[in-house]
Amino acid sequence: MLDFVGLGLFDEKDISLKGLEKIHNADKVYVEFYTSILMGTDLEKMEMLYKKKITVLSREDVEQHAEDWLVDAKDSNVVFLTGGDTMVSTTHVDLRLRAADMGIKTTLIHGASIASAICGLSGLQNYRFGKSVTIPHPYVSNRGVRVVSQTPYDTIKNNIEAGLHTAVFLDIDKDKGYMTVNQAMEILLEVEGKLGEGVMVDRLAVGIARAGSPSPVVKADYIEALRDYYLGGPLHIVVIPAELHFVEAEALVKLAGAPEGILENID
Amino acid sequence: MLDFVGLGLFDEKDISLKGLEKIHNADKVYVEFYTSILMGTDLEKMEMLYKKKITVLSREDVEQHAEDWLVDAKDSNVVFLTGGDTMVSTTHVDLRLRAADMGIKTTLIHGASIASAICGLSGLQNYRFGKSVTIPHPYVSNRGVRVVSQTPYDTIKNNIEAGLHTAVFLDIDKDKGYMTVNQAMEILLEVEGKLGEGVMVDRLAVGIARAGSPSPVVKADYIEALRDYYLGGPLHIVVIPAELHFVEAEALVKLAGAPEGILENID
Numbered sequence: 270m271l272d273f274v275g276l277g278l279f280d281e282k283d284i285s286l287k288g289l290e291k292i293h294n295a296d297k298v299y300v301e302f303y304t305s306i307l308m309g310t311d312l313e314k315m316e317m318l319y320k321k322k323i324t325v326l327s328r329e330d331v332e333q334h335a336e337d338w339l340v341d342a343k344d345s346n347v348v349f350l351t352g353g354d355t356m357v358s359t360t361h362v363d364l365r366l367r368a369a370d371m372g373i374k375t376t377l378i379h380g381a382s383i384a385s386a387i388c389g390l391s392g393l394q395n396y397r398f399g400k401s402v403t404i405p406h407p408y409v410s411n412r413g414v415r416v417v418s419q420t421p422y423d424t425i426k427n428n429i430e431a432g433l434h435t436a437v438f439l440d441i442d443k444d445k446g447y448m449t450v451n452q453a454m455e456i457l458l459e460v461e462g463k464l465g466e467g468v469m470v471d472r473l474a475v476g477i478a479r480a481g482s483p484s485p486v487v488k489a490d491y492i493e494a495l496r497d498y499y500l501g502g503p504l505h506i507v508v509i510p511a512e513l514h515f516v517e518a519e520a521l522v523k524l525a526g527a528p529e530g531i532l533e534n535i536d
Numbered sequence: 537m538l539d540f541v542g543l544g545l546f547d548e549k550d551i552s553l554k555g556l557e558k559i560h561n562a563d564k565v566y567v568e569f570y571t572s573i574l575m576g577t578d579l580e581k582m583e584m585l586y587k588k589k590i591t592v593l594s595r596e597d598v599e600q601h602a603e604d605w606l607v608d609a610k611d612s613n614v615v616f617l618t619g620g621d622t623m624v625s626t627t628h629v630d631l632r633l634r635a636a637d638m639g640i641k642t643t644l645i646h647g648a649s650i651a652s653a654i655c656g657l658s659g660l661q662n663y664r665f666g667k668s669v670t671i672p673h674p675y676v677s678n679r680g681v682r683v684v685s686q687t688p689y690d691t692i693k694n695n696i697e698a699g700l701h702t703a704v705f706l707d708i709d710k711d712k713g714y715m716t717v718n719q720a721m722e723i724l725l726e727v728e729g730k731l732g733e734g735v736m737v738d739r740l741a742v743g744i745a746r747a748g749s750p751s752p753v754v755k756a757d758y759i760e761a762l763r764d765y766y767l768g769g770p771l772h773i774v775v776i777p778a779e780l781h782f783v784e785a786e787a788l789v790k791l792a793g794a795p796e797g798i799l800e801n802i803d
Contacts, residue, residue, distance in 0.1 A: 278646055284552060286552075286553070353652075355656050363783055366659075366783070386621065389628075398668075431694075520632070523637075
């Protein structure tokens with residue numbers, strides 16, 4: 270039996286009672302931190318609270334040599350832990366398929382997901398979100414040209430035209446680090462400067478830092494202003510709202526410090 | 537202090553350790569079951585496990601007379617429990633705004649959400665979902681005309697054209713009950729019969745029953761076939777996939793019994 274358990278958003282206490290029960294009944298417990306990371310905890314705290322030894326798997330362990338450790342799940346209880354909800358990464362789905370190929374029964378124990386948490390934190394309604402997108406760190410090509418992805422700009426534009434909010438995930442890079450809301454705003458304005466379609470001009474954005482922690486920060490402001498607003502440590506994420514319903518606008522003003530002017534001209 | 541705590545998907549053990557800690561430190565604990573329901577538990581089981589008396593709030597208590605019980609949160613710890621993640625319903629956002637108006641500090645403890653769970657259960661990738669939609673129960677108008685909403689059909693059509701999957705929530709009605717996957721397929725085919733645009737013809741759909749329970753059922757098949765497939769008890773939800781990536785198609789075949797023919801012509 271292989272149980273996939275989502276750890277939730279921030280620290281070792283975001284796991285569900287059901288997930289903890291799976292750990293207690295497990296013969297072996299694994300975790301991977303490379304597709305997602307819990308900023309509020311570490312392996313030691315997890316092992317202490319869960320009262321169980323946990324083995325950290327590298328990308329290679331998960332993607333190249335999974336059979337080596339999956340084989341134990343044929344006749345004992347193996348738990349595989351990941352940040353957020355389980356199965357968010359294609360890697361996890363692939364792992365589940367390989368387990369199925371080996372005749373191993375799998376179960377999923379769900380955890381809180383950032384995709385849902387940003388709705389609660391911002392007050393923006395879940396059913397009004399369109400396709401999500403990730404802003405990658407810009408890079409310099411072999412020819413010495415700075416490459417900035419235009420995809421986030423286009424996705425946001427298409428969503429706004431359809432009246433839909435956009436969840437904008439920010440790149441996590443081993444070398445370049447966790448992208449901040451400030452960097453993300455800078456990048457969107459850089460693309461605006463190139464394309465000049467006006468999508469990011471006087472555009473409201475919501476910056477969210479440390480979702481799921483005891484001290485999340487949620488700040489709504491126009492992109493130009495949010496570029497210079499300090500939200501504190503990682504992880505950061507952004508939402509670009511489309512036209513707002515009244516309760517959404519009220520929530521952004523009262524809970525996220527948005528300029529009160531956004532309350533005008535709302536249905 | 538008012539803590540909003542998401543209970544997760546199915547039963548009393550889907551709450552996080554952090555949520556349980558909030559309950560233990562609470563002076564009063566409330567729950568509402570009218571925007572969302574946990575099929576695998578009841579008030580008695582929750583009170584037993586959480587070792588705390590829990591008061592059930594009606595829609596009127598939450599939407600008309602919230603000040604009556606919110607006032608305690610000014611100088612004591614009040615916890616407000618809801619199924620799924622917290623703040624999914626506009627009602628909860630509204631409640632948080634009223635608490636803010638009363639000078640009450642609020643926090644959110646997130647729980648697993650169906651919007652994320654369906655990705656894990658189906659193997660369909662989170663970032664490939666477009667706008668979600670709800671299929672309402674058809675009804676007979678005052679003039680005796682059967683009214684079937686065309687909105688779900690249009691939303692699915694638009695998403696497919698944009699290459700995006702659609703999460704289709706199914707109506708929960710006090711009188712008409714929990715809509716099943718079978719009823720949902722019947723309704724989509726009825727609208728297809730009227731509009732004749734072919735969106736639902738030879739269209740793959742994924743039916744999911746009892747997400748978060750120990751025995752979820754996930755079945756992928758063409759809409760005509762899924763209409764007659766028995767998935768067992770509620771709650772049900774549907775995903776209509778757009779064009780599939782290879783791992784997604786493989787997951788639907790191996791984990792959801794989709795016809796193997798869908799593996800042909802995939803990139």
